[in-house]
Amino acid sequence: MSQDLHLQTLTQLAAGLENGTFSSVDITKALLDRIDLHNGRLNAFITVTAEQALADAQRADDARASGNAGVLNGLPIVHKDIFCTRDVLTTCGSRMLENFVSPYDATVVKRMAEAGAVMLGKSNMDEFAMGSSNETSYFGPVMNPWNLECSPGGSSGGSAAAVAARLAPAATGTDTGGSIRQPAALTGTVGLKPTYGRVSRYGMIAFASSLDQAGVITRSTADAAMLLGVMAGFDERDSTSINQPVPDYVAGLDKSLKGLRVGIVRQHFDEGLDDNCGVAVKDALALLEAQGAILTEVDLPNLELSVPTYYVVAPAECSSNLSRFDGVRFGHRADDAEDLFDLYCRSRGEGFGAEVKRRIMTGTYVLSAGYYDAYYLKAQQVRQLIADDFRKAFAGVDVIAGPTTPTPAFKLGDKTDDPITMYLNDIYTIGANLAGLPGISVPCGMVDDMPVGLHLVGAHFGEETLLNCAHQYEQRTDWNEACPEDFR
Amino acid sequence: MSLDKDQVQHIATLARLRLAEDETAETVEKLSRIVDFVAQLSQAATDDVVPMAHPFNETQRLRADEVTETDDRDHFQENAPAVSDGLYLVPKVIE
Numbered sequence: 001m002s003q004d005l006h007l008q009t010l011t012q013l014a015a016g017l018e019n020g021t022f023s024s025v026d027i028t029k030a031l032l033d034r035i036d037l038h039n040g041r042l043n044a045f046i047t048v049t050a051e052q053a054l055a056d057a058q059r060a061d062d063a064r065a066s067g068n069a070g071v072l073n074g075l076p077i078v079h080k081d082i083f084c085t086r087d088v089l090t091t092c093g094s095r096m097l098e099n100f101v102s103p104y105d106a107t108v109v110k111r112m113a114e115a116g117a118v119m120l121g122k123s124n125m126d127e128f129a130m131g132s133s134n135e136t137s138y139f140g141p142v143m144n145p146w147n148l149e150c151s152p153g154g155s156s157g158g159s160a161a162a163v164a165a166r167l168a169p170a171a172t173g174t175d176t177g178g179s180i181r182q183p184a185a186l187t188g189t190v191g192l193k194p195t196y197g198r199v200s201r202y203g204m205i206a207f208a209s210s211l212d213q214a215g216v217i218t219r220s221t222a223d224a225a226m227l228l229g230v231m232a233g234f235d236e237r238d239s240t241s242i243n244q245p246v247p248d249y250v251a252g253l254d255k256s257l258k259g260l261r262v263g264i265v266r267q268h269f270d271e272g273l274d275d276n277c278g279v280a281v282k283d284a285l286a287l288l289e290a291q292g293a294i295l296t297e298v299d300l301p302n303l304e305l306s307v308p309t310y311y312v313v314a315p316a317e318c319s320s321n322l323s324r325f326d327g328v329r330f331g332h333r334a335d336d337a338e339d340l341f342d343l344y345c346r347s348r349g350e351g352f353g354a355e356v357k358r359r360i361m362t363g364t365y366v367l368s369a370g371y372y373d374a375y376y377l378k379a380q381q382v383r384q385l386i387a388d389d390f391r392k393a394f395a396g397v398d399v400i401a402g403p404t405t406p407t408p409a410f411k412l413g414d415k416t417d418d419p420i421t422m423y424l425n426d427i428y429t430i431g432a433n434l435a436g437l438p439g440i441s442v443p444c445g446m447v448d449d450m451p452v453g454l455h456l457v458g459a460h461f462g463e464e465t466l467l468n469c470a471h472q473y474e475q476r477t478d479w480n481e482a483c484p485e486d487f488r
Numbered sequence: 489m490s491l492d493k494d495q496v497q498h499i500a501t502l503a504r505l506r507l508a509e510d511e512t513a514e515t516v517e518k519l520s521r522i523v524d525f526v527a528q529l530s531q532a533a534t535d536d537v538v539p540m541a542h543p544f545n546e547t548q549r550l551r552a553d554e555v556t557e558t559d560d561r562d563h564f565q566e567n568a569p570a571v572s573d574g575l576y577l578v579p580k581v582i583e
Binding site (some may be wrong): 014069074099100101103131196197210211223236239240242296302305308309311312320323326327328329330331333337338339340341342343344345346348349350352357360361362363364365366368375378379380381382383384385387418419420423434435460 | 523528537538549560568
């Protein structure tokens with residue numbers, strides 16, 4: 001029994017705990033052993049919190065025995081290292097925070113812990129979540145469990161690799177331009193980015209505050225629904241948190257797709273999309289249609305400007321957010337500074353990696369006198385046009401479906417020379433962030449032995465519809481059960 | 489190249505970033521590419537379009553100006569590179 005605990009989904013583990021088939025300590029030990037055995041090849045973790053995990057698992061088992069089991073009681077979770085975890089190293093993948101031990105918990109971490117979840121560790125990520133391949137991490141790249149020469153995507157690459165390699169059934173992630181959905185697609189996992197404001201950003205180290213949203217990477221949509229129910233909800237500590245009731249996401253999964261209106265963006269199937277990926281996604285659309293969904297074409301004419309819009313808005317916000325790293329209150333500090341100016345410049349110059357510096361400088365440039373109107377203001381206007389396109393589209397459809405990424409996972413090192421090639425990897429996902437919409441990627445096929453993702457985008461607070469659609473699709477395929485051979 | 493070395497040095501100074509000598513050439517080249525890439529936004533017709541700063545076009549909510557947190561200074565300062573008597577230390581600013 002204990003040998004296959006790592007293959008079970010959260011939903012299956014929850015049932016086993018409930019029935020007393022195994023304990024949380026059994027699960028935790030089995031997964032910690034696997035992390036120990038396999039992480040060396042993957043580099044998916046920055047920190048493994050083994051001791052704390054075993055203690056929390058014991059506490060969860062005791063709570064269950066005394067009839068006080070929370071929704072996630074005893075279930076394992078990995079947190080992306082962007083979430084502050086009290087008294088645990090929180091690096092954000094950066095040299096800047098190499099030694100930062102957070103004095104408090106992020107709301108996401110707190111809510112999951114209060115529901116009884118057991119944290120196994122903190123996952124590797126692109127530095128400050130700026131990257132699409134996990135190669136910008138100060139702690140080295142993460143390897144894709146399906147092919148160790150390939151990237152798992154990013155920025156939540158460690159979370160995706162850990163879940164795909166069955167080192168954990170679920171992990172948190174954050175998504176500013178595709179950082180949950182893209183790595184989920186490239187590793188054959190499920191990645192959910194909720195509506196902007198649905199999940200609290202408190203304690204989630206900020207990258208671009210009008211785009212950032214917390215979500216999860218799992219092996220089934222049902223698991224994502226279960227976790228979202230715990231994470232979602234208003235938080236006084238996040239000034240952009242939205243006060244909306246949290247529905248029972250799991251209860252909504254079983255509805256039929258009959259009559260569901262699915263929008264298809266024609267441009268998403270034009271040049272740029274790998275032919276075989278296109279075939280896999282079209283097969284998935286045909287399956288939705290066979291389940292009663294109605295496919296219609298939608299037009300998003302301004303979407304082609306989403307990537308340049310994003311690469312003005314996100315760096316602008318990042319240059320402002322990252323100004324807090326000054327070498328004074330926390331984070332890296334340069335030695336022997338001549339004066340305060342020198343201390344700032346050298347602490348930041350040494351503490352940040354090349355991509356983070358480029359983004360800060362891009363942001364500084366587009367916000368500077370003489371360029372603000374031409375770049376920043378213009379991008380905010382185009383963002384409005386893109387959001388308008390989505391508003392119009394969602395008047396006629398319930399979800400928009402297409403590919404998550406243009407190609408399957410690329411080789412490590414392949415896109416590091418040209419930032420623009422790397423940025424274009426998020427071409428299908430960025431629109432949802434600009435418009436604040438929820439999105440999910442679910443596995444929908446294999447191309448050259450690498451996974452491909454189906455991307456679904458919903459209307460604001462349309463997570464129920466999104467999860468229902470993804471779950472019903474999953475019931476008729478077994479792509480999400482595919483496991484990389486070396487990690488069975 | 490849309491940016492030259494002096495411009496990049498000026499941006500780095502505004503951003504309080506020291507670039508090492510061997511980083512500068514690459515930064516000039518890659519930043520130029522990014523600036524060229526985002527310049528395509530100029531094609532979009534945006535007359536009279538209201539700029540969007542928030543996904544729901546909402547303003548941020550306000551709260552009453554009340555003390556809600558307890559003093560946790562010592563705990564926070566465990567992460568500080570240099571402190572003394574509860575104060576953060578920096579190089580001398582005023583002679």
